[in-house]
Amino acid sequence: xxxxxxxxxxxxxxxxxxxxxxxxxxxxxxxxxxxxxxxxxxxxxxxxxxxxxxxxxxxxxxxxxxxxxxxxxxxxxxxxxxxxxxxxxxxxxxxxxxxxxxxxxxxxxxxxxxxxxxxxxxxxxxxxxxx
Amino acid sequence: xxxxxxxxxxxxxxxxxxxxxxxxxxxxxxxxxxxxxxxxxxxxxxxxxxxxxxxxxxxxxxxxxxxxxxxxxxxxxxxxxxxxxxxxxxxxxxxxxxxxxxxxxxxxxxxxxxxxxxxxxxxxxxxxxxxxxxxxxxxxxxxxxxxxxxxxxxxxxxxxxxxxxxxxxxxxxxxxxxxxxxxxxxxxxxxxxxxxxxxxxxxxxxxxxxxxxxxxxxxxxxxxxxxxxxxxxxxxxxxxxxxxxxxxxxxxxxxxxxxxxxxxxxxxxxxxxxxxxx
Numbered sequence: 001x002x003x004x005x006x007x008x009x010x011x012x013x014x015x016x017x018x019x020x021x022x023x024x025x026x027x028x029x030x031x032x033x034x035x036x037x038x039x040x041x042x043x044x045x046x047x048x049x050x051x052x053x054x055x056x057x058x059x060x061x062x063x064x065x066x067x068x069x070x071x072x073x074x075x076x077x078x079x080x081x082x083x084x085x086x087x088x089x090x091x092x093x094x095x096x097x098x099x100x101x102x103x104x105x106x107x108x109x110x111x112x113x114x115x116x117x118x119x120x121x122x123x124x125x126x127x128x129x130x131x
Numbered sequence: 132x133x134x135x136x137x138x139x140x141x142x143x144x145x146x147x148x149x150x151x152x153x154x155x156x157x158x159x160x161x162x163x164x165x166x167x168x169x170x171x172x173x174x175x176x177x178x179x180x181x182x183x184x185x186x187x188x189x190x191x192x193x194x195x196x197x198x199x200x201x202x203x204x205x206x207x208x209x210x211x212x213x214x215x216x217x218x219x220x221x222x223x224x225x226x227x228x229x230x231x232x233x234x235x236x237x238x239x240x241x242x243x244x245x246x247x248x249x250x251x252x253x254x255x256x257x258x259x260x261x262x263x264x265x266x267x268x269x270x271x272x273x274x275x276x277x278x279x280x281x282x283x284x285x286x287x288x289x290x291x292x293x294x295x296x297x298x299x300x301x302x303x304x305x306x307x308x309x310x311x312x313x314x315x316x317x318x319x320x321x322x323x324x325x326x327x328x329x330x331x332x333x334x335x336x337x338x339x340x341x342x343x344x345x346x347x348x349x350x351x352x353x354x355x356x357x358x359x360x361x362x363x364x365x366x367x368x369x370x371x372x373x374x375x376x377x378x379x380x381x382x383x384x385x386x387x388x389x390x391x392x393x394x395x396x397x398x399x400x401x402x403x404x405x406x407x408x409x
Contacts, residue, residue: 010205018199021191021338029188029367036138036360044135048357050173055352063349080349083363086187087345090338093191097209108269113209114373116339119216123223123343127350 013100016063017093024089028082035070042075063124084124091120134357141171142361149189154284154328155389157249158337160186160308161242162389165396173358175231179307180353183345186309192370197331204273204328207286207318208335211296215314215340218300218365223347226305231296235404238306243399245312246390254278255326256319258284265289275328284325292322296336304344309337316358 059065060080067084069077098113144166145159150161160182167178197203226234266272266286274281293316299310314333318324324332348354 011201014198014201014205016201017205018195021198024369025188025191025195029364032360032363035356036364038361039357040135040138043357044138045133048132048134048137049374050167050171050177050355050358053174053176056355057352060354060356061352072184076356079360080354083184083354083356083359085346085348085362086184086191089191090150090187092343094209094212094339097205109206109209112213116209116212116216117222119213120339120343120346123216123220123346124349125346127223127347 013097017096018098020093020096021089024092025086028086028089030082031085032079032082035075035080035082038073039079041074062127087124091117091124094120134156137171138357138361141167141358142365144170145185145362146369149185149366150373150376151369151385151389151392152366153189153193153370153373154376155249155386157386157389158186158215158309158311159189159247159370161245162392163313163366164238164307164350165400167362169396169399174224175234176353177355177358179305180345180348180355181228181359181362182307183304183341183348184354185363186307187338187345188367189370190309190334190341192367193374194274194331194335194338196374197334200276200331201281202227202275202327202331203335204271204275204324204332205335206269206273207271207322207324208288208332210269210271211293211314211317212336214293214296214340215300215303215336216343218297218302219304219340219343220284220300220347221297222301222304223233223344223351225301226348226353227351229305230408232404234305234405235400236408237404239397239399239401239404241302241306241310241312242393242400243306246393246397248312248316249390249393253264256323258282258325259287259323260285263287263289273328274404275325277302282325282379283327285323288321292317295321297335299393300340300343303337303340304347305361307344309341311337311339 070081138359271286299313318329
């Protein structure tokens with residue numbers, strides 16, 4: 001099963017995964033909070049209506065567009081960047097699990113984890129779903 | 132209403148949903164979408180987008196604690212994540228095609244199933260100890276902490292669990308939920324994992340499943356930042372507080388309150404969906 005002599009025992013991996021998830025969520029929440037404060041300061045008094053779906057503008061829909069607009073200090077884009085960091089947190093967790101399985105020389109799970117990673121990145125980068 | 136006013140109320144409502152979901156152990160995701168739709172008049176698609184990103188935050192926060200306690204079966208989680216992420220990508224692709232009225236009916240039916248499951252007593256089934264062909268192939272058998280020390284358990288029906296997880300992934304992206312209820316059903320009932328292992332491994336998988344779906348919904352323009360921030364921050368704060376209060380809270384009347392909210396949401400979702408289809 002697991003190799004107790006390895007530095008990357010299942011237990012050690014679990015500890016790092018736990019910490020990674022906490023840090024990721026905290027970081028994402030901080031960026032969202034900063035963007036939200038800026039958004040409310042600039043646009044708080046404007047009217048809000050979410051009852052009709054219009055889809056978001058292009059610069060808030062792709063990772064590259066969000067990063068570019070966030071660096072231009074667009075408040076909605078900073079919130080969106082925080083949400084992208086949130087989406088990236090479980091992906092980073094899968095990435096770390098992959099490294100751990102490589103170090104454990106667990107070939108079956110290296111393949112399985114790679115597959116999960118590919119599916120996740122496909123959704124975030126291309127956003128085409130399975131179609 | 133202004134953005135500031137509505138964000139304040141949505142933040143408070145989401146906080147309550149996160150708190151209630153965490154205290155009852157049923158997850159807040161399933162009541163966030165009905166709340167946004169019927170209390171705040173948010174379009175179904177925006178509600179699904181905001182709910183799905185908030186689920187990543189709460190499940191990752193809770194999973195962090197459970198993984199370190201040693202309940203989570205990481206191998207079972209990773210293997211089944213192949214099915215849930217593939218399902219979430221399929222669900223994301225379907226979301227633009229399926230009429231929202233049909234999705235409301237589906238949501239209503241899932242709420243009915245959740246009510247049914249939450250009213251059933253939680254009986255721990257027999258823990259199996261003999262290995263199964265698939266479980267041995269993927270080395271899924273493991274141990275979990277009990278008051279008498281770590282106990283060994285075996286895993287059953289891996290293909291069946293895999294198929295059910297694929298559908299859990301589809302529903303997650305379509306409805307903006309974690310579909311923990313179906314994940315636990317697959318692991319506890321089909322694969323015969325101990326109940327605590329099933330719930331914590333489900334939580335571990337929900338973040339990854341929701342991330343796959345959220346990536347697709349982001350590209351579809353379902354994630355509105357002015358709506359998503361009060362939902363995400365509110366649900367996260369509520370869930371974190373809930374985790375702290377858990378040992379002191381009177382869970383019984385909270386569960387009854389939660390069930391009542393589920394009943395009202397189910398009735399409204401089914402009524403809306405069926406009326407639009409007819």
